[in-house]
Amino acid sequence: MGWMAWTLPTALFFVGIALLLVAMTVWQTVSPGHERKGFLPLTTSRGDRLFIGLLASAYGHLLLLALTDWPLWIATGVCVVGMVIIMKWG
Amino acid sequence: MKTYNNKAWWLVLPVFALVAFSAIIPMMTVVNYSIQDIFDPNTRYFVGTEWYREILADPRLLDSLLRQFVYSLCVLVIEVPLGIIVALSMPRRGLGVPVSLILLSLPLLVPWNVVGTIWQIIGREDIGLYGWILNSIGLDYNYASNPRDAWATVLIMDVWHWTSLVALLCYSGLRSIPDVYYQAARIDRASHWAVFRFIQLPKLKNVLLIAVMLRFMDSFMIYTEPFVLTGGGPGTATTFLSQTLTQMALGQFDLGRAAAFSLIYFLIILLVTWVFYTAMTHNDDKG
Amino acid sequence: MRVRKSLVMLVYLLFVLVPIYWLVNMSFKSNREILGGLTLWPTTPTLDNYRVIFTEPTWYTSYLNSLSYVSMNMVISLMVALPAAYAFSRYRFLGDKHMFFWLLTNRMAPPAVFLLPFFQLYSAVGLFDTPIAVALAHCLFNVPLAVWILEGFMSSVPKEIDETAYIDGYTFPKFFVRIFLPMIRPGIGVTAFFCFMFSWVELLLARTLTSVDAKPIVSQMTRTVSASGIDWGVLAAAGVVALLPGIAVIYFVRNHVAKGFALGRV
Numbered sequence: 016m017g018w019m020a021w022t023l024p025t026a027l028f029f030v031g032i033a034l035l036l037v038a039m040t041v042w043q044t045v046s047p048g049h050e051r052k053g054f055l056p057l058t059t060s061r062g063d064r065l066f067i068g069l070l071a072s073a074y075g076h077l078l079l080l081a082l083t084d085w086p087l088w089i090a091t092g093v094c095v096v097g098m099v100i101i102m103k104w105g
Numbered sequence: 106m107k108t109y110n111n112k113a114w115w116l117v118l119p120v121f122a123l124v125a126f127s128a129i130i131p132m133m134t135v136v137n138y139s140i141q142d143i144f145d146p147n148t149r150y151f152v153g154t155e156w157y158r159e160i161l162a163d164p165r166l167l168d169s170l171l172r173q174f175v176y177s178l179c180v181l182v183i184e185v186p187l188g189i190i191v192a193l194s195m196p197r198r199g200l201g202v203p204v205s206l207i208l209l210s211l212p213l214l215v216p217w218n219v220v221g222t223i224w225q226i227i228g229r230e231d232i233g234l235y236g237w238i239l240n241s242i243g244l245d246y247n248y249a250s251n252p253r254d255a256w257a258t259v260l261i262m263d264v265w266h267w268t269s270l271v272a273l274l275c276y277s278g279l280r281s282i283p284d285v286y287y288q289a290a291r292i293d294r295a296s297h298w299a300v301f302r303f304i305q306l307p308k309l310k311n312v313l314l315i316a317v318m319l320r321f322m323d324s325f326m327i328y329t330e331p332f333v334l335t336g337g338g339p340g341t342a343t344t345f346l347s348q349t350l351t352q353m354a355l356g357q358f359d360l361g362r363a364a365a366f367s368l369i370y371f372l373i374i375l376l377v378t379w380v381f382y383t384a385m386t387h388n389d390d391k392g
Numbered sequence: 393m394r395v396r397k398s399l400v401m402l403v404y405l406l407f408v409l410v411p412i413y414w415l416v417n418m419s420f421k422s423n424r425e426i427l428g429g430l431t432l433w434p435t436t437p438t439l440d441n442y443r444v445i446f447t448e449p450t451w452y453t454s455y456l457n458s459l460s461y462v463s464m465n466m467v468i469s470l471m472v473a474l475p476a477a478y479a480f481s482r483y484r485f486l487g488d489k490h491m492f493f494w495l496l497t498n499r500m501a502p503p504a505v506f507l508l509p510f511f512q513l514y515s516a517v518g519l520f521d522t523p524i525a526v527a528l529a530h531c532l533f534n535v536p537l538a539v540w541i542l543e544g545f546m547s548s549v550p551k552e553i554d555e556t557a558y559i560d561g562y563t564f565p566k567f568f569v570r571i572f573l574p575m576i577r578p579g580i581g582v583t584a585f586f587c588f589m590f591s592w593v594e595l596l597l598a599r600t601l602t603s604v605d606a607k608p609i610v611s612q613m614t615r616t617v618s619a620s621g622i623d624w625g626v627l628a629a630a631g632v633v634a635l636l637p638g639i640a641v642i643y644f645v646r647n648h649v650a651k652g653f654a655l656g657r658v
Contacts (some may be wrong), residue, residue: 018512020137020149021129031141043486057383062490070379073372081161085195087154117491119472120535123590127532128498131509136416138508187404194400203646207639208405210585211412214638216593219631223411226418226426226624234414237430251398265411270586271595274541277582281548311544318496319537326502329595346503349566360508382493 039065053105064105068098109165139330156365162342168341169349170373173325176260180324183264185317188271189309193301195276206276209269221333222277224262228334248335252342259343263324271316278312279305314385321381325374346370412635418628426624443627451630454612459637460607461523461530461598462591468496468527469534469587470580477542478568482554492543495536503596506532511600525601526608531592537590538583545579546572588641592634609634 025042039062042048048102055067079090129258139156143149162373191209196202215223227247230236239246248258282304328347331337337344337352344352350366419441420434445451479485480492510529511520519525553575557567560602573580599611613630 017147018516020141020143022137022141023380025133025137025140026407028136040486059139060489062487066379066490070372070376074376077157077161077369077372079158107482107484111485113479113483113485113488116475120476120495120539121491123468123472123528123531124498126494127510127513127528128501130513131506132501134509134512135505189401191404194397194404196398196401200599203643205401205405206646207642208408210589210642211635212408213589214592214635215412215415215631216613216634217595218614219415219627219634222627222631223415227411227414230632232427232430234410234430234432250488262401269408273585278544280578281545303493308548311547312541315540315544319499322500325500326501326504328504332527346588347504350502350504363508367502369503371505374502375497378496378500379493382496390610 035065054105056102058103061102064102067105068094068101071097071101108364110362135364136368138360139368140365141361143360152361156362157369160362160366160369165341165349166369169344169346172344173346176327177321177324178262180263180267180315181320183260184268184271184320185313187264188268188316189275191268191272191312192279193305195272195279206273209272211269212266213269213273215266217329220262220266222328224258224265224330225334228258250339252339255335255339255343259334260332262334263327266330267320267323271320274312274316275309278309282308317385318378318381322374322378325377415628415631418624419632421625423623423625441625442633444626445633447627450607451609451612454609455633456606457523457602457606458592458598458608458610458634461526461606462588462637464523464527465530465534465591466584466587468531469538470584473535473538473542473583474573474580475568477546478572480539480543481546482551492539495539499533499536499540501532503533503594507596507600510597514601520601521603521605523606524626525589526598528608529597529601530594534587538587541560541581541583541586542576545576545582549575577648581645584643585645588605589638642648 043061050057050058050060050063055064059067072090075094075097076087076090079085079087115263140151140153140340141149142152155323165294212220227233228236228246230240230247236246238249245251246254248254286304287300290304295303328351329343331343332348335343350363352371417433420437420439421431422436422438422440425431425434425436445455480488498534498656505531512544514525514529519528548637549572554567557571562571593608593610598616602608602611609630613627613634
């Protein structure tokens with residue numbers, strides 16, 4: 016495992032993603048969601064919205080790094096809010 | 106309508122295990138590397154987002170990204186229609202079938218560095234056929250010094266190399282159309298265009314999706330052929346994303362920076378492919 | 393219409409064949425003749441380039457190495473992809489679409505991204521410099537491709553066929569092997585060819601994961617560059633020899649590709 020060069024932030028990041036996937040699976044099994052249309056221009060299931068949210072967050076972080084000198088947690092905060100909005104009304 | 110059955114997961118499990126082993130572990134490693142300055146696994150320093158900021162501020166990324174999009178667009182616009190035309194022109198039976206299949210697939214089988222070498226030689230005006238012909242009919246063609254010629258050569262090389270892939274996929278898709286469809290069309294006296302539009306094209310949709318996506322993804326990570334042919338030049342006229350990645354990072358064995366560039370690169374491909382894929386499969390549900 | 397079709401085909405084949413002819417042409421020339429000037433055919437044909445490839449052990453063993461990992465990769469890819477493609481084409485299950493797209497994302501990852509982690513991963517599990525390491529690494533892009541192509545072909549087989557077979561008392565494995573696989577022969581042929589092709593011509597991963605014992609022909613070719621410049625003749629001859637197994641594969645699968653769909657003739 017040494018060669019993978021783990022650090023605390025990346026470890027937390029991947030554990031977070033893994034937990035998110037497990038949570039989504041459990042949620043879907045307990046109360047199945049259906050595809051629907053929100054403000055996004057296509058019909059999406061919960062998983063689709065999660066993917067869109069995550070991808071948008073990744074780009075959000077890159078945008079902040081490219082255009083500003085602000086610390087990264089600002090982007091993280093905005094992305095969490097955006098994620099909730101996409102999941103709920105997307 | 107497909108049946109809902111979670112037991113189907115057992116059929117997918119081997120693929121999942123295999124790809125997870127060779128994709129997830131390396132991907133995690135790349136993410137780990139991207140936030141550190143690494144000399145070897147034991148000598149490393151946490152640098153946070155420094156690599157990302159540096160790469161995003163580098164104008165070379167934007168340049169080669171733009172060039173890459175134009176290139177991939179050209180590739181798709183030329184190769185997909187040409188591939189369909191070639192597939193439709195294939196003989197349907199007789200000796201012509203195996204002969205043209207084999208001849209068509211020849212360019213696909215040439216190792217990529219040799220592809221570059223072939224075009225490098227054939228485009229030279231002193232010892233190559235094409236370069237000599239172009240120059241003797243009075244065109245001042247030189248792919249090593251003229252950016253426009255270099256572009257054209259790389260593009261024609263790509264068309265030569267990969268159109269067969271589109272053609273082969275479409276041909277096998279055409280073969281999976283039952284004869285009764287054609288018989289029905291003949292009884293209805295359908296025109297060739299109608300046969301293509303209403304029988305062949307709908308059946309080609311699946312393979313065409315594969316062909317378009319494959320050509321897009323592969324042209325987006327093209328490396329070996331232009332590297333051998335032009336070395337990215339003249340200047341940076343044919344330096345595409347993969348080569349920028351290699352130049353910027355692997356050349357200096359700068360692992361952290363390479364990893365950060367890789368992830369940005371991957372995110373770009375991911376977004377574009379997702380948009381493509383969603384757009385092309387979206388009307389599936391409507392039939 | 394027929395004439396026009398044949399004409400299109402002929403013109404395109406000419407476009408395909410001229411560079412190939414140039415490669416063959418070069419392989420029979422000496423380096424002096426290649427660099428000396430434009431000649432449409434070898435004026436002093438020589439077999440020296442081929443002699444180098446068939447007598448020097450580094451050349452012919454690298455050729456065999458390539459063949460071994462490519463065939464391993466082809467078998468592995470088809471074995472795991474066939475059932476998975478069936479699942480994707482016939483059933484809906486939890487996370488199916490996302491799983492499918494995730495597979496595709498592995499086909500789009502540029503190999504350059506994975507070079508270093510792969511090197512360390514396969515060193516860590518002790519597979520470095522073996523053909524199986526390259527075969528497994530190539531699965532990264534070939535397995536998703538195989539699943540994808542096969543799924544396309546399987547979806548075009550009507551579902552009623554499965555249902556009829558199950559009513560007739562076929563078990564799943566028996567139905568799959570006896571009835572279903574023969575029906576998608578064009579798909580299997582095309583898939584096998586593409587797995588072979590993408591694995592055979594891939595340079596970066598194959599070169600990174602091997603050093604001496606399992607060195608593939610593609611990386612042997614990059615070593616024709618010496619102090620006196622590139623050995624164009626030997627490189628061309630190696631390129632010609634590298635075409636041969638692919639021609640054999642396409643010859644064997646041509647019937648599958650050309651056979652088409654038996655359904656309409658019943």
